[in-house]
Amino acid sequence: MKTILAVDDSGSLRQMLSFSLKAAGYGVIEAIDGEDGLNKAKQQTVDLVLTDQNMPGMDGLSLIKALRAMKNYQSVPILMLTTESGDDIKAMGRAAGANGWLVKPFDPTRLTEVVKKLIG
Amino acid sequence: MLSRESPSDLMETQVMRLLSGVSTHGDQHLAEVERDLVQMDVLLNEAIKKLCTSFMAIHHAIDLQQETLKSMLSTGEPAPEQAARLEMLREEIGQHVGAAVTGLQFQDMTSQLIGRMVQHLAGLRDVFGELGTNGAADLPESGSEEMLVMLNRISDRVGARCSELAGAVRSTVNQRHMESGDIELF
Numbered sequence: 292m293k294t295i296l297a298v299d300d301s302g303s304l305r306q307m308l309s310f311s312l313k314a315a316g317y318g319v320i321e322a323i324d325g326e327d328g329l330n331k332a333k334q335q336t337v338d339l340v341l342t343d344q345n346m347p348g349m350d351g352l353s354l355i356k357a358l359r360a361m362k363n364y365q366s367v368p369i370l371m372l373t374t375e376s377g378d379d380i381k382a383m384g385r386a387a388g389a390n391g392w393l394v395k396p397f398d399p400t401r402l403t404e405v406v407k408k409l410i411g
Numbered sequence: 412m413l414s415r416e417s418p419s420d421l422m423e424t425q426v427m428r429l430l431s432g433v434s435t436h437g438d439q440h441l442a443e444v445e446r447d448l449v450q451m452d453v454l455l456n457e458a459i460k461k462l463c464t465s466f467m468a469i470h471h472a473i474d475l476q477q478e479t480l481k482s483m484l485s486t487g488e489p490a491p492e493q494a495a496r497l498e499m500l501r502e503e504i505g506q507h508v509g510a511a512v513t514g515l516q517f518q519d520m521t522s523q524l525i526g527r528m529v530q531h532l533a534g535l536r537d538v539f540g541e542l543g544t545n546g547a548a549d550l551p552e553s554g555s556e557e558m559l560v561m562l563n564r565i566s567d568r569v570g571a572r573c574s575e576l577a578g579a580v581r582s583t584v585n586q587r588h589m590e591s592g593d594i595e596l597f
Contacts, residue, residue: 301519304516307515311509345581374520374584377582385597390597392597393593394586394594396513396516396586396591400506400509405596
């Protein structure tokens with residue numbers, strides 16, 4: 292089973308992500324912020340990372356940079372899932388190493404289609 | 412250039428600068444709070460509408476599913492059209508649950524808006540706090556020069572507080588509806 296790391300400081304959002312991805316047959320590891328996400332990513336290499344941008348402490352962009360600096364995360368797909376949709380922040384996400392940008396709120400069907408496209 | 416102005420002119424300038432600073436910064440914070448409240452109202456209305464529609468649709472689809480199952484049980488053997496109907500209802504329920512999942516994300520967005528409003532209100536409190544800390548209690552006993560220095564210092568600190576806050580507040584939530592957002596793969 293493919294495993295996805297879902298990083299978001301909102302408990303309800305993590306619950307919705309977990310519900311949607313598990314229903315599509317994926318395993319889900321939840322993390323409450325960038326630092327927690329980084330620790331969990333170190334404990335187990337996951338198949339895809341889905342992260343929010345605005346979180347207390349380590350934000351999404353910092354998490355992506357930290358993950359991309361790790362050997363086992365250089366080619367793992369990373370998606371940003373955020374309320375922000377400005378071109379500048381998207382460009383920063385892309386430069387940091389994100390593979391895609393999803394604007395909240397997400398639709399479970401469209402989300403799982405994108406995930407399936409990236410990791411099968 | 413300043414020395415050409417009389418002490419009372421200088422005092423007037425400094426008081427005007429301070430009042431104008433407090434008014435501008437106070438107005439900025441309140442305008443942001445007002446904007447976020449309107450945005451939150453829009454999102455909550457959209458979310459509740461979406462959740463009500465999904466809830467009613469799920470309820471209706473489950474009713475139909477139950478009727479089909481009852482009919483299947485009474486005949487003993489499922490007819491192909493009954494099996495097809497059940498499959499169709501399963502898909503329909505899945506779609507409505509998906510729409511409800513999208514609607515339920517209002518909590519995340521409204522919580523971000525509330526966080527911004529709290530930061531702006533704290534900023535406003537800081538501005539007034541600066542006036543209180545450096546205001547009446549510390550008024551120089553005499554001499555317009557000391558008064559000018561004090562007014563100048565308060566204006567600078569009010570400005571500095573607002574600049575600090577501008578960098579710390581999260582960017583706002585611009586979504587005007589609870590439909591799913593754009594997806595872009597790089």
